[in-house]
Structures are given as structure tokens and as C-alpha cells.
Amino acid sequence: MKNVSCYDITQNVKEMCIKSNHYLSRDMEHALNKAICVEKSELGRQILKSLHENLDIARNDMIPICQDTGMAVIFVELGQEVHITDGNIEDALNEGVRKGYEEGFLRKSVVEDPIYRKSTNDNTPAIIHYSIVPGDQLKLTLAPKGFGSENMSRIFMLKPSDGIEGVKRSIIETVDAAGPNACPPLVIGVGIGGDFEKCALMAKHALTREAGIYSEITHVKDLEIEMLKKINQLGIGPGGLGGTVTALAINIETYPTHIAGLPVAINICCHVNRHISRYL
Amino acid sequence: MYKNIKAPISDVEIKSLNIGDYVYITGKIYTARDAAHERMFESMNSGNNPPFELDHNIIYYMGPSPARKGNAIGSAGPTTSSRMDKYTPLLLDHGLKGMIGKGKRSEAVIASIIKNKAIYFAAVGGAGALLSKAIKKATIIAYDDLGTEAIRELEVKNFPAIVVVDCAGHNLYEEVVKDYRKE
Numbered sequence: 059m060k061n062v063s064c065y066d067i068t069q070n071v072k073e074m075c076i077k078s079n080h081y082l083s084r085d086m087e088h089a090l091n092k093a094i095c096v097e098k099s100e101l102g103r104q105i106l107k108s109l110h111e112n113l114d115i116a117r118n119d120m121i122p123i124c125q126d127t128g129m130a131v132i133f134v135e136l137g138q139e140v141h142i143t144d145g146n147i148e149d150a151l152n153e154g155v156r157k158g159y160e161e162g163f164l165r166k167s168v169v170e171d172p173i174y175r176k177s178t179n180d181n182t183p184a185i186i187h188y189s190i191v192p193g194d195q196l197k198l199t200l201a202p203k204g205f206g207s208e209n210m211s212r213i214f215m216l217k218p219s220d221g222i223e224g225v226k227r228s229i230i231e232t233v234d235a236a237g238p239n240a241c242p243p244l245v246i247g248v249g250i251g252g253d254f255e256k257c258a259l260m261a262k263h264a265l266t267r268e269a270g271i272y273s274e275i276t277h278v279k280d281l282e283i284e285m286l287k288k289i290n291q292l293g294i295g296p297g298g299l300g301g302t303v304t305a306l307a308i309n310i311e312t313y314p315t316h317i318a319g320l321p322v323a324i325n326i327c328c329h330v331n332r333h334i335s336r337y338l
Numbered sequence: 339m340y341k342n343i344k345a346p347i348s349d350v351e352i353k354s355l356n357i358g359d360y361v362y363i364t365g366k367i368y369t370a371r372d373a374a375h376e377r378m379f380e381s382m383n384s385g386n387n388p389p390f391e392l393d394h395n396i397i398y399y400m401g402p403s404p405a406r407k408g409n410a411i412g413s414a415g416p417t418t419s420s421r422m423d424k425y426t427p428l429l430l431d432h433g434l435k436g437m438i439g440k441g442k443r444s445e446a447v448i449a450s451i452i453k454n455k456a457i458y459f460a461a462v463g464g465a466g467a468l469l470s471k472a473i474k475k476a477t478i479i480a481y482d483d484l485g486t487e488a489i490r491e492l493e494v495k496n497f498p499a500i501v502v503v504d505c506a507g508h509n510l511y512e513e514v515v516k517d518y519r520k521e
Contacts, residue, residue, distance in 0.1 A: 098518070099514075099517075099518060101514070105462055108462050108465050108468060109462070109464060109465055111465075111468055112462075112464065112465040112466070112467050112468040113467075115467040115468055115471065116413075116467040119467065120406065121403075121406070121409070121412060121413050121466070121467040121470055122403045122412065122413040122466060122467065123413070123464070123466065123467060124413060124415055124464050124466045125400065125401065125402050125403045125412065125413035125414055125415050125466040126401075126415075126417070126466075127403055127413075163403060163404045163405070163406050163412055164403055164404075165401065165402070165403040165404070165412070165413075165486050166485060166486065167401075167486065175373070177484075177485055179485070206417060206418045206440075206441075206463065209418070237441070237442060237511065238440060238441045238442060238460075238463075238511055239418045239420060239440070239441035239442065241440065241463030241464045291519070291520040292515075292519060293514075293515045293516070293517065293518030293519030293520070294515060294518075295514070295515070295518055297440070297460065297462055297463060298440075298441065298442075298511055298515075299460070299500070299502075299510060299511070299514050300513075300514030300515050300516075300517055300518050301518055302518055328463070328464055329464055330464050
């Protein structure tokens with residue numbers, strides 16, 4: 059049995075909010091640099107170089123990489139042996155977001171009701187996904203999600219007869235419809251299988267995987283490689299202004315599903331794919 | 339090769355610009371996004387004047403992050419323009435001439451751009467820190483209860499953008515993709 063204090067949870071979440079919005083993770087920065095070398099469009103390369111310059115200004119001057127510092131999405135992997143002390147974990151997580159977005163000069167982008175839309179003024183509540191895992195550690199993964207890209211995401215409840223070609227079509231259609239709106243180059247998270255909400259959750263979770271790491275399942279890895287190539291043949295390019303780099307990565311997660319179903323969720327993210335994990 | 343453009347923008351400047359032209363915008367531009375547009379739309383449809391002078395001005399679709407002490411503004415990159423499509427023809431009919439954002443516009447907006455001889459620029463999406471450097475002053479002039487979505491007057495110097503829809507309705511987003519798309 060290991061104790062984890064809510065004070066530590068709040069402090070860590072606060073730091074993660076600030077860090078993720080000013081320093082892009084190494085895998086993403088590496089993917090962006092690689093893109094500058096392979097992009098065939100001159101305008102595309104210029105845009106990518108601006109994005110690189112933007113990252114330098116963000117970390118040197120402590121200005122958020124993007125003004126849409128996102129809605130805080132947090133994956134909590136709670137070890138079975140962990141005992142949370144000094145309060146309620148949900149409150150602690152939200153207090154971390156509140157402090158991080160205030161002290162980090164991050165934008166408050168959350169409204170308390172989707173119909174009446176009055177700001178909560180502190181970027182809470184976060185969207186929190188809990189899972190219970192073996193062991194005695196608490197793992198927190200924060201992925202602030204901007205909505206330019208979120209708005210371009212889709213779920214398709216396909217028929218089994220649509221098959222793998224139906225899956226591929228759904229992915230291509232979604233990226234093509236997103237076009238310039240989601241700030242290419244993109245990172246795409248895909249969930250295949252499960253049910254309506256499971257495939258969406260897998261798609262979001264897939265975005266937190268490091269760019270350049272493939273699925274451990276061979277046929278899924280093959281699909282990731284094939285889809286990245288096909289997406290980059292759409293010609294959308296950096297900023298949607300034409301080019302050969304439309305996506306930096308596509309990460310796919312799968313789960314068993316019902317005999318009557320083939321759910322596919324495509325969660326679009328832009329190149330400011332923020333993700334940071336800590337163990338407590 | 340960048341063309342230097344003033345804000346407010348003149349009809350002569352608009353006519354001289356073609357899709358794909360890089361511009362540096364210097365002068366005063368105005369921020370407004372979803373909530374401010376909704377409010378202006380309701381207000382103007384009820385017969386009121388807009389909350390600021392629209393004539394020959396440029397709106398920048400942007401909601402900034404808070405400014406650190408000593409900075410004019412926080413991170414300040416463009417938001418997706420198509421969410422403002424519903425409101426745009428009315429504003430163009432009332433004298434607005436330029437818009438800066440990112441992403442495609444609807445056919446109705448493009449028709450209104452042609453009708454009103456206006457122009458649409460894209461700024462680099464996701465380059466909020468970089469773009470903030472071109473903003474020298476930011477003042478809330480209306481709807482300050484909207485926080486990040488308030489209408490701000492921005493004094494900009496050499497604000498970089500690219501012409502994506504010109505006053506004849508040519509559309510860069512459609513043209514460039516043709517060169518790189520493999521069916």
C-alpha cells in the first residue's frame with residue numbers, strides 16, 4: 059500500500075500544464091524537424107520553419123506555443139495498491155489545472171454549460187479518464203486538447219462488411235474534410251473496435267503515444283504505415299497550403315468488438331500535440 | 339517577397355493583392371471570434387451599430403492567452419475562420435474589408451468577398467508565440483466580459499500573413515492542393 063497525497067497530485071498537474079504548453083515533447087519536435095527535410099513544397103518548408111521558430115520563442119520567452127492552451131484531458135492510471143490521501147483525487151486534479159492555467163498565463167477556454175456558454179474562468183473542469191492498474195504507482199498523463207483539431211474529429215459506426223477498406227476510407231475522408239482547419243501537419247489518433255465511446259477514448263489515448271512508435275500488433279502497424287503514406291498523398295500540406303507532409307504520425311489502437319459492429323473513431327490533433335506523463 | 343499593407347486597408351491595396359502573396363500588415367486590426375461575432379450579429383440585426391467602426395477595417399479571428407508583465411499580448415495565433423462564416427456576409431456588407439484567420443470559407447462568404455471587394459488572409463496556424471511578436475499593443479474595446487473572446491484593438495507592425503482568397507474570389511486552398519494531391 060502506497061500513499062499518494064492530493065497536494066502532490068495538484069502540484070504535479072500544475073507543473074505539467076505549464077510545461078506542456080511551453081515545451082513540446084521531444085518526439086513531436088523531432089517529427090517536425092524531420093518534416094522540414096522531407097517536405098517538397100517551398101511554401102510548406104517555410105511554414106514548417108515558422109513552426110520551429112515558434113517553438114523556440116515559446117520556450118525562451120515563456121509564451122504558450124499556441125494560444126489555444128486547450129481543455130485539460132487527463133489519463134489517470136491508478137495502481138491498485140495506491141491509497142489517495144489528503145482529499146478527493148478529482149478535486150486535486152482540477153485544482154492542479156486551475157493553478158497551472160492561472161500561474162502559467164494559459165488561456166481559460168472552458169464554458170460551464172454547452173448551451174449557455176458562460177466561462178468557468180479557470181479552465182476547469184478537466185476531462186478525466188480513470189483506469190485501475192496493477193501496482194503501487196499513480197501515473198498521470200496530461201494532454202491539453204485544442205479544439206480547432208478536435209472539431210474535425212469523427213466517429214463511424216461501420217458494418218463488419220465495410221471491412222478494412224471501410225476503415226481506411228473513414229480515416230482518409232476525415233483527414234480530407236479537416237484540410238487546413240486542423241492546422242496541418244497533423245497527428246491522428248484512431249480507435250478501432252470496442253463500442254461507441256471506447257473507440258473514441260482509444261483514439262484520444264492513441265494521441266498520447268510518442269510519434270514514431272508503432273503499434274505492437276503487426277497488422278495494425280502495417281495499417282499505420284500505409285495510412286500515413288496515403289494521408290500524405292492528399293496534398294493538403296503544412297497549413298493546408300499544399301505539400302507532401304500533411305501528417306507527422308498516425309497512431310492506431312484496437313479493442314475487441316461486437317459481432318455486429320466495426321466502430322472507428324478518428325481524433326485529429328494538430329502539430330502542437332501536447333502530452334506529458336509523470337509517475338507519483 | 340513581402341508586400342507591405344496598411345490597416346485599415348484601402349481598396350487600391352486590396353485590388354493589388356493576389357492569392358499566394360505574402361504580406362506584412364502594419365496598423366490597427368480588430369480581434370473577434372465566436373462569441374463576439376454572435377453578439378455583433380444579434381445587435382446589428384436589431385438595428386444597432388457595430389461596437390466599432392467596420393469601414394475598411396480588418397478583423398483577426400483570435401482569442402489570446404493572458405499577457406505576461408511587459409508583453410502587449412500572450413500567444414496570439416489564428417482560430418478556425420469557418421466558425422465565423424455565418425456572420426461574415428453581414429459584416430462585409432457593412433464595410434468590413436479584410437479578415438485574417440485560417441482554413442476554408444464557405445461559398446456564401448466567398449461570394450460576399452467578391453461582391454464587397456474584400457480579402458481573406460491566413461496566418462500560420464499554431465504559431466501563436468511567433469505571431470504575438472508582431473502585436474505591439476492590445477486594448478479591449480468591447481465585450482470585455484467575454485475575456486479572451488472580447489473585441490480587442492491591436493496595433494500591429496509587420497504582421498505576417500498570406501492572401502488565401504482575393505477580391506476576385508480565387509482560393510489558394512483549392513489551387514495549391516492540386517499540385518501535390520495523388521489520387
